[in-house]
Amino acid sequence: MFTLFFLHAFSEVKPVKSYEFHREDEVLDIKLGQELSVGSQVTLIIDFIGFINDKMAGFYRSSYIDSATGSKK
Numbered sequence: 001m002f003t004l005f006f007l008h009a010f011s012e013v014k015p016v017k018s019y020e021f022h023r024e025d026e027v028l029d030i031k032l033g034q035e036l037s038v039g040s041q042v043t044l045i046i047d048f049i050g051f052i053n054d055k056m057a058g059f060y061r062s063s064y065i066d067s068a069t070g071s072k073k
Helices: none
Strands: 002-008 012-015 018-022 027-031 042-048
Antiparallel strands (some): 002 042, 018 027
16 A cells, blocks of 8 residues: 655645556556646655555565665665
8 A cells, every 4th residue: 555645846745636457567647637848847745555465466675786986785
C-alpha cells in the first residue's frame, strides 16, 4: 500500500491526480495535477507500507558504483 505526492519546485506538496499500475510490466504511470514546464524540478514522495526485500520485484534494495567517484551508493 502506498500514497503518492509530489513536491513542485521545492515549495508545495500536492497530491498526485491519479496513477495506474501495469502489473505485467511492473510499471506505475503517474498523472500529476498540473502540467510541468521543461526544466522543472519535481520530487516524488512515496509513502510506502510494506516489506523491502532482495527478490528484485517491487521495492527492493540495490546499490551501484558512482562512476565519477568510485564510491558505492
